[in-house]
Amino acid sequence: MGSPSAPLPLARLVGIGLVVFLANAALLVLQLVASRLLAPFIGSDLYTWTGIIGVFLAGIALGNAYGGRIADKYPHPRTLVGLLMGGALAALWMAVFPVLLAASGAHTSIPLGPRIPILAAILCLPAGFVLSLLTPVSIKLGLPDVSSTGRVSGLIFALSTLGCLIGNYVTGFYLVPMFTINSLVYVAAGLLAGTAVASWVVLQLDPPRENEPAPQEPGADAPGSPPTTNLAAFADIRHAYAIVFLASFCGMALELAASRYIARHHGVSLFSWTGVIGVMLAGTCVGNFVGGIIADRVNRPGSGWNPRMVLGGLLVLAGGLTILILVTRPILERGEAFATDGLVTQIVMWSFVLFFAPMAVLGTISPQVIRLAVPDAAHVGRVAGRVYAWSTTGAIAGTFATGYVLISGLGTDRTIIVATAVLALVSLTVAPVWKDNTLLYLLSIVLGGVTGGVILTWGEGTAEPNTVVQRDSNYYLIRVTTKLEPLAAGDEPDPVLEGDPDTAGYKVLHNLNLDHLLHSTVDVRRPTYIYYKHEEIQIEFLRAARKGNDAPRTLLIGGGGYTLPRAAMKLVPGTRMDVVEIDPEVTNVAYEFLGLKKHEHHRDVNMDGRQFVAEVAEKGSYELVIQDAVNDLSVPSHLMTKEYNDAVKRALKPDGAFLLTIIDSVEHGKVWRAAMATLEKTFKHVHLLASSEPPAAERPADPKAAAEYDERFAYWSAGRQVYVIYASDKPLDLAGLKAATEAVVPRPPAYWPTAKAAALGPAAMTVPEVPFFTRQVAPSVLEPFLAKEPGVILTDQYAPIDNLMAEVFRRRNQ
Template sequence: MAAVTTAVLPTSWPSWRLYIVVFVASACSLVLEIAAGRLLAPEIGVSLYTWTSIIGVVLAGLSVGNYLGGRLADRFPAPSTLGLALLAGSLTSFGVLALLPILIDTLRYLPLVPRVLATNVGLFFLPSCLLGMVTPLAIKQALTDLRTAGGIVGRLYAISTAGSILGVYLTGFVLVAMLGARTVVLLVGIVLLMLALLFGRLRQSIALTVILLVPTLVVVGHTLRSRLWQSPCLTETHYYCIQVNEQNVGLLGPVMELQLDHLIHSYTAIGDPDLLRYAYTQIFAETARYVAQSHPDLRALFIGGGGYTVPLHLEAKYPEAAIDVIEIDPGVTAVSHEWMGLSPDTRIVTYNEDARIAVQRLQEGRYDLIFGDAFNDASVPYHLTTREFGQQLRSLLTDDGIYLANVIDRVYSGHFLRSYLRTMQSLFPHVYLLAREDAVETMADWPHGTYVATHPGDRDTFVVAASQQPIDFTQFRSHRTGSPAIATHVTGAGDQLRWEAGGPRALLTDDYAPVETLLASLFTGDEEQWDWRSMIPPRLRPLLFGT
């Protein structure tokens, strides 16, 4: 049998350097992935579509990088190849911050889901691809004896995975809330640049190093000079990018606007708690006035605090009321104290935890009103939509208590509202669908009215009201004393039944709550969402399709 000889490469990296490079580069790849969600939240929101796109793009980049890294390792086995990959990874990581405003503006014409996917590809595919090259290149440098190949490959992949795990937890639990997503991305670029300069043996490839290093320094300079690394958020928490702005909103005058990620969540007029802009908040307030007629010392619970707009209204209008708020993000509560008029001496009691946990400790039969204000169009916490959670809330209500929840959906193509109604109807004998007047008229027109032709793809906000006892809506009055107009309009029983029968109605449970699928029409329901012509930039459409 012929003897097997093993060549030892004199230029191979020391093992400890390879371990550091692989560990840190893998950590950086996952840091970018986790930071991506927070980075995009103020621009395109956080939804199942956002995270699906981020995970898919990063995995695709890593997969392609693994393949290309292996090919490069065989063709260019010099140790400097690994250093150049790190340097290119640094350049593209810095480029994320530089490209973000450009891509957001350039791709604004696209429908939401293709825009989310295209933005993620443009920002994160190339950095993920380059970081995916690191482990195969490192394996090439470490392999000096085929008899130990299995151990070396397994060790490097274990180190790589450990780095990825650290990157996930460090970013999600510490870095984003401490530094902000943009600063985190900037640090990734700096760390990769230092790895390349310290360990990359770049002196062996001076020309390529200069070609990559010069644009890297240019991008860094542009990022720092333009302050692209600074977050647009007032504060970034584990849950939201929180922004507060003072706005003049039509006849409402100056109000404080609370924005969570990309959605305006609340308008609060400091000093005028009766000023409620959104129709659903007015319906909440009118229901509270109805209940206060018989229970002036009403007890109310809010699932979701936000800007505390309605809790502040109840606190001012009903001095004997007891008001509890469950708000998962303590950062939102802190901002409301500082900016939205929530006094340090408020009577409002806040529980900063998930609602499913908080309600387990609350007294049964305590509340006359429970307000569900945790749903929005982009992100609906599915565990707060289920029959099991509804049972928990029902147990907290008095015999004549009322549960109200705001729901955003499309009348003609949405399925979540139907399913949520069915779920509440399985728990309460009296369930009503409330909305502003034109939305109720839309429901009455369904399915053959003119609304669908004149307002294709429109969405509406409804309030689902559920109770053990009938609600007398003839006794409803405006939340503003002296105002004759009321916001609460009730969908006719026949109209509601006819609409409910017009589509699928899932019973939402802890085991089965496909909320994202039921809400998909908010993003993909209109025909043009995936029409290839909508993917063409507007400036080019006349050239391709004429006028």
């Protein structure tokens, strides 16, 4: 079944392994910064991310496929050196291309749909392709003979995954807040060039083996040598490709499902993404290493193992661990697992408990398939490259299929069930696992879990009591739930609750939850109902805009529950409002369940807000631009930069205003400081507004009053709340806002008396005063915080928003 094992060349493996580790770390840095480099030209949404990730994976697949040929033809350290230098040049191209694009404006002539893959391919494909040529070359250089194929390929894959893991963490947590985006590109290019120089010096000390036998056709034996044909090998190499393709497909489905599960309970942030990706990469890394050891041991002559049966058994085990996620998750939820730990610990532990084991088992598949597919050492580069290429192609298919179809069409739980079923079916094509009693028992449990999961989730319409609808979109888990609230003065009784003495005096409200965040609370029957008070500030600015124009134009970025558009159509008649919401399913839910109606003055647009402002919005056309696109601890960085603010200003009329909604803590937060400092680079007047009363501008002289002031000041500044930042070339006119509010007709129907009250006489017809909500936080109140730590200027090259939110994130739930 193979020639006797040659000792592994440890010194050479250490050097080659370090090259692979550093090259993949650099590749991950480039992948993370690619979205920031392209955001000004294609926005930052699902299509952008999938386009960039898809192009990088395509480059990796092509690089591995073609790199196998290079490895077999040029198995020399000089090949590594040349590829590393080529990777450094490809990295530098990523800094040059956006500059050329901005200078020429060529991207504006391409429609946004095709523009995303075209620009992503031009920017990312060279680096992905060149750096991926290294993997099969490294395996070839580190392989003493075919009997070590599993260990060597598993080690190289493990080190490449570890490089990605370290690159992910170091870039996200340390490099992004320290360097501009172009500087990170230069760091990656320098790392590759430095590795090339070191490889030239060090690896030259261990020259390639001389007088190697000439390459043979796969399956042929060298004359006079022991047979090298693997009796357990696949009869058709395409079978091997199919196995790794489907295993990687399921692995990517698990990764996307993991991100959705974590978002439901812990929100979306830098920490949630890095936690999930880190655990998945760690599982893959361990699996690659262990899988290589397993592959070589079970393929030894006289080992007593059937390698195909071992591979099939591990696929069944991966399926069993995958379906177990559906059992483990409710246990974690109901038991409030890790609830006393910090949020970062919770994210990592949830990800580890649910997904580490299945990813680790899936990681063992590729090294075993390569070991079964490699006929001799002469062809290891080509076979390993092609197997890894097909594995990457499976990851590409898994990314697009899961992101665009499975999660939005089936839901996250059913996506897990589909992945389990695929793994079980693949195992049946690898070996007759039903002939082994243990594997047959495990397979029966897996298939039973799939059947039970289908039965339990089929036709599932609600996840919790009072749930009206639950849908997985390409961006969120969207849930609409109901709750009761006492009737306000003048509210008509809710027909749904009539006749029930327990609900007399109440009305039904609908909550829109995006992942775990309560995003909006809507009164379907009363469009003027506003739950979040910062929207009252927005309404007051709409009223002021209408004083000078009977039909003011307003742009709202972030639709959410569409409470502001519904209220505006009633409270500020004549307002023309364009609403840009990135998730079309959120808009659909608003129309179906949240009382949103078509209106001639209301236009819906489903696209990235930056692309709308930069390319769709007419210059000088809006009296007011309102940005309400925050989602708990996730703030779109490309909507916070100076370049974006400049684009907003071009869309505004000369005396127009920009209202930016943020959620932050004045004492501990850094986002409000950065946002105000950045806006001051574009607009003459920038002020922080609050809907609740902020501390007075001056501290009282009386000791008792001063002590009360200090206590209230400390409580107010430490709390995390919603603020609105006013930015305009026109001074803030609070008196004009208040006058505009006092001049309006009281809002119907909440403040109008019922017909029954009207019959009671003039006393019942008294209309309450319309409250005024906009309050400016005095500069003197903010001054000590800004003196201690001024805000950084956010640009397209430097916008570490997630890092700026880190302190607030760490303090949450602690």
